[in-house]
Amino acid sequence: MREQPPYLRIADALQRRIDSGEWSPGDRLPSQAVLAREFGVGDNVVRRAEALLILQGALEGRAGSGTFVAAPRERxxxxxxxxxxxxxxxxxxxxxxxxxxxxxxxxxxxxxxxxxxxxxxxxxxxxxxxxxxxxxxxxxxxxxxxxxxxxxxxxxxxxxxxxxxxxxxxxxxxxxxxxxxxxxxxxxxxxxxxxxxxxxxxxxxxxxxxxxxxxxxxxxxxxxxxxxxxxxxxxxxxxxxxxxxxxxxxx
Structure with missing residues (x-):
């Protein structure tokens, strides 16, 4: 079985922290450099993982401020x-x-x-x-x-x-x-x-x-x-x- 691409592995790990309540809506994520060191990957891998979660609505990027946990969307x-x-x-x-x-x-x-x-x-x-x-x-x-x-x-x-x-x-x-x-x-x-x-x-x-x-x-x-x-x-x-x-x- 092919190994999961690193950015998907990081995205899944970040999503689990959100789902577990470790990070709540409105919380600011650690910087990409900090997360990259934690996971042992390059900044670009973290950036791609966050971009995927932003696309999926779990995160939101704020220019000049960083990346935040998005509030759940009303159905x-x-x-x-x-x-x-x-x-x-x-x-x-x-x-x-x-x-x-x-x-x-x-x-x-x-x-x-x-x-x-x-x-x-x-x-x-x-x-x-x-x-x-x-x-x-x-x-x-x-x-x-x-x-x-x-x-x-x-x-x-x-x-x-x-x-x-x-x-x-x-x-x-x-x-x-x-x-x-x-x-x-x-x-x-x-x-x-x-x-x-x-x-x-x-x-x-x-x-x-x-x-x-x-x-x-x-x-x-x-x-x-x-x-x-x-x-x-x-x-x-x-x-x-x-x-x-x-x-x-x-x-």
Whole structure:
């Protein structure tokens, strides 16, 4: 078995001190030189270990002051409901506004991406049929809370004003509103949530520890006649978010 890289060993040791209560939120860590001597490594190894814990949210760096134990982040309540799909505008921003938070996101769209087999099956298209793929990072008050990668059949929106989810007059308005613009009525969706461990890339983007639990939601939007218009993989970190499903009851 390969030996753990020194910076990961140091990061784990620092995290254990935080978890044990030896260091509390707001405490300043010893200098990198002091920690380097204690662990018998170079300053650069300690610096890399601290950078990893800063990325994961366990530590915070303050310019000119050093490195401190970060205060635990308050969990964000994310509501999955029919009502959120009926709002005019971004459902995520509306959810954050209801909590008194500022919801923002960053995205990257790639057009004409061949659909992998699992995505094609969810969309009811052939493997390698072209799709529009958009990767999202969502933030609450500038803190990452959710990741999502969406896929839409290119043939469905090609040549329209809504071909790019984050471009054109309905940019950021959500699948339901965008599809309505081109005469497609989205009437239902399915969501399949399951717990798993975060990948290293997901943990880095979300600022959580490697191997942390996330909820992976496979969501697909459909029309009345069963046409799938979009599918997405949504990643929600358990440590940062409280996931709530709201189900309407019609007597």
């Amino acid at each position: 964000v309540r994310l509501v999955r409901s029919q009502a959120r799909e009926e709002r005019n505008g971004s459902p995520f921003q509306a959810d954050m506004a209801s909590l008194g938070r500022r919801g923002t996101w960053e995205s990257r769209t790639d057009a004409k991406v061949p659909a992998p087999a699992d995505i094609a099956a969810r969309l009811g298209i052939a493997k390698d049929d072209l799709c529009v793929r958009t990767a999202y990072e969502y933030f609450a008050d500038d803190k990452p809370v959710q990741l999502s990668t969406s896929w839409e059949p290119y043939a469905l929106t090609a040549g329209t004003l809504v071909v790019l989810p984050e471009g054109g007059p309905l940019a950021g308005r959500g699948v339901v509103n965008r599809m309505a613009e081109i005469g497609i009525t989205v009437s239902r969706l399915t969501e399949q949530p399951e717990p798993r461990r975060a990948s290293d890339e997901e943990a880095a983007l979300l600022g959580v520890q490697r191997g942390s639990f996330v909820t992976h939601i496979r969501r697909t939007y459909f029309t009345d006649d069963g046409l799938a218009v979009e599918t997405a993989d949504i990643i929600i970190p358990a440590a940062l978010c409280e996931l709530v499903y709201e189900v309407p009851i019609h007597p």
